[in-house]
Amino acid sequence: MALVSEFLGQLTLSFGGEREPTFPTVVPVRDFDPAKDAARIDTAIKTKGVDEQTIIDILTRRSYKQRRDIAFQYERIAKKDLVTALKGALSGSLEAVMLGLLKSTAQYDASELKSSMKGLGTDEESLIEIVCSRSSEELTEIKKVYKEMFKKDLDKDVAGDTSGNFAKLLLALVQTKRDEPSNVIDYEKIDQDARALYEAGVKRKGTDLVTWISIMSERSVPHLQKVFNRYKSYSPLDMKESIKMEVKGDLEKSFLTLVECFENKQLYFGNRLNEAMKSKGAKEKVVTRIIVSRCEVDLMKIRTEFKKQHGRSLYQTIFEHTKGDYQKALMSLCAGDD
Known part of the structure; x- marks a missing residue:
């Protein structure tokens, strides 16, 4: 019972199967008229010197679904697709933002992953940011869209572009085996995982990365939050300090x-x-x-x-x-x- 009472003060019940709540800054605009927006963009592109402000005002203040409707109407009016028109009218960082907004969140993530693995040298920083920060639900959608867009499997591209334990961790995440959050708190498993992380790292010479990778890629987020808290009762270092001591390079950044x-x-x-x-x-x-x-x-x-x-x-x-x-x-x- 001591273990249970030790935890009760610091744990909150987490209910399973719920979608993460969203906190968007861009929401659908009311009284939406896609044909009118498309006509305004067409005029803005044709204006001598291009009226960037109008393009910004419209595309940054519409939801993705609304932007898709505008793109459809634009093609009807201008007889060419909006992406091509914007590429011709804009350049640099502004072009990158506007073209990004014409993709769904998953399409955008998929194209960013593709470009981070394209050509000579991998952009590990982008790869780490996207793969390590997306939920299993988001990664599942990204994989589906990646296959549709590039006719390739994301995990095969990741495997071909990375190596060693860094590749193993990214692939474990991309395979989306993470447990769903549960409304039952398993104190015994929390304790086991915390001890396993300690014994696989700080406690021994050399790190048992297989254990670290499997726990970090397969347990639910609410469970892991509690594991990291519990970890401090085994280890003199917290989880982040332990990672910095045990691993280096891209693997350290990923963990x-x-x-x-x-x-x-x-x-x-x-x-x-x-x-x-x-x-x-x-x-x-x-x-x-x-x-x-x-x-x-x-x-x-x-x-x-x-x-x-x-x-x-x-x-x-x-x-x-x-x-x-x-x-x-x-x-x-x-x-x-x-």
């Missing part, structure tokens, strides 16, 4: 990303955005990917965590570290100051 996302996914994204905008000349690719991929998922909550952690709003930070039409598009997707 840390997983733990940070299990603990507070929106804070993880907030910190990524802060880091990407810290340097002179923001890491635009990272900023674009997070804002575009999360604006219909949880960007509102990312904004809250960002302000709490960094003492200034995401909106203000975007304003300070980006410029021009790209800045306007991001600020519109951010949808307000905090």
Whole structure:
């Protein structure tokens, strides 16, 4: 009973099978008229010098489904597809944002994964961010869409582009074997997993990565949150400190990303955005990917965590570290100051 009473104060009941709640900054607009929007975009593209502001105003303030309707109407009016028209009218970071908005969240993630594995050298940072931060439900949809878009299996591409234990961890995640959250808290399993993580790492010489990978890729998120809490009663180091001590390189980054996302996914994204905008000349690719991929998922909550952690709003930070039409598009997707 001691183990149970020790836990009761710190655990909340988590109900299984529920979809994660969403906190979007971009929602469907009321009184939506796709034909009117399409005509306005057509005029904006044909304007001498291109009227970027109109394109930004429309595409950043419509939901993905509404943008799809606009694209359909645009093709009817202009006799060419909207993607081709935007590629011809825009360039650089603004083009990347607008073309990203014409994909569903899963299509966007799939295309970002593809480009991170294309050509010479892999963009491990992007690969880690997407694979380690998406839920099993999101990864299942990404795999389906990836196959439709590129006629290839995501896991085969990941296996061909990565190696060693890094590849094993990513493949374990892509295979989506994670347990569904349960409304029953299994204290014994929490204790077993916490002890197994300790005995496979800090307690021994060399790390038993098979155990680490299987626990991190197969247990439900609420379960793992409790495991990491329990872990502290076995190990002198917390889970993140243990990872830093036991592994290095891409594998270390992957495990840390997983733990940070299990603990507070929106804070993880907030910190990524802060880091990407810290340097002179923001890491635009990272900023674009997070804002575009999360604006219909949880960007509102990312904004809250960002302000709490960094003492200034995401909106203000975007304003300070980006410029021009790209800045306007991001600020519109951010949808307000905090």
